[in-house]
């Protein structure tokens with residue numbers, strides 16, 4: 386039987402709870418679709434740091450490189466210095482494993498979940514390809530005379546031709562495949578989202594987009610400045626098909642995108658280096674105020690499992706999970722993807738498992 390090596394990082398806050406539900410669903414997929422996963426759990430988190438003062442050591446990053454995938458819950462603890470553990474674990478994975486694509490599908494499964502009036506599932510169905518290893522996340526910068534009236538803080542955004550080009554090429558390829566697999570026979574469109582009018586060095590994106598685009602004459606080239614993009618996402622979300630953007634802009638617009646889908650409770654992402662170990666996580670954070678209450682919606686983690694299985698080549702299993710989630714949302718059995726659904730974390734996980742078993 387095909388067996389995958391999967392690293393597990395439950396993390397902080399609601400992370401362990403939603404990961405548990407993701408694992409229930411993964412186990413169900415394994416038994417129904419005939420594959421196996423060897424799970425290796427890692428404790429790295431804010432909670433673990435408070436106990437041990439340990440962050441992710443280099444040798445563990447080397448170990449992760451040998452896995453097929455990593456499944457992460459959430460990282461972030463209110464008692465730990467801002468960003469310390471996030472940078473060690475999440476950015477440690479993204480930078481350490483060179484996971485240069487952050488793939489974030491924005492898909493509305495049921496109209497009642499959308500805060501916009503009159504929007505249907507057909508109107509909100511696009512994908513953000515976020516560059517994941519450069520930009521303002523490159524960790525170049527620092528402080529001078531910190532804490533004094535003369536303090537200076539600097540940060541440098543980095544865009545390399547290679548980094549920009551590989552993200553753009555992935556996005557063109559993705560747009561083409563997405564159209565080929567879509568039942569709607571819509572022509573593929575790729576929107577470049579940047580702020581090249583104000584930040585002129587982002588012209589490297591403009592040029593790479595046009596040049597790589599010549600290899601994809603079947604994909605329509607589109608452009609939006611990021612400020613206008615946030616407006617269009619609310620006004621005419623149906624315009625978008627595939628988007629490609631910088632690390633920071635991708636971070637921001639995908640939280641907005643998550644709201645169009647119904648909330649952070651369902652948004653999932655894949656941090657990919659195609660062909661190598663990749664990492665899958667819900668896009669929400671550790672939500673400390675809901676931790677340990679069995680209240681958080683696990684659908685983001687469950688959809689991250691679906692994305693992981695798609696990436697590993699277990700297409701039928703990935704689809705089975707997505708269909709089950711979709712069925713429960715469309716039927717209203719899960720009425721919302723936030724803490725007001727009236728359903729507990731474990732109940733939602735059980736419902737997805739039952740629906741998968743019933744063949745929906």
Ligand code: IPM
Pocket residue numbers: 471472475636668
């Ligand atoms: C995300 C998160 C992370 C990011 C944080 C936790 C570092 O917001 O995955 O969107 O900024 O990328």
Ligand code: MG
Pocket residue numbers: 636637640
């Ligand atoms: Mg974010």
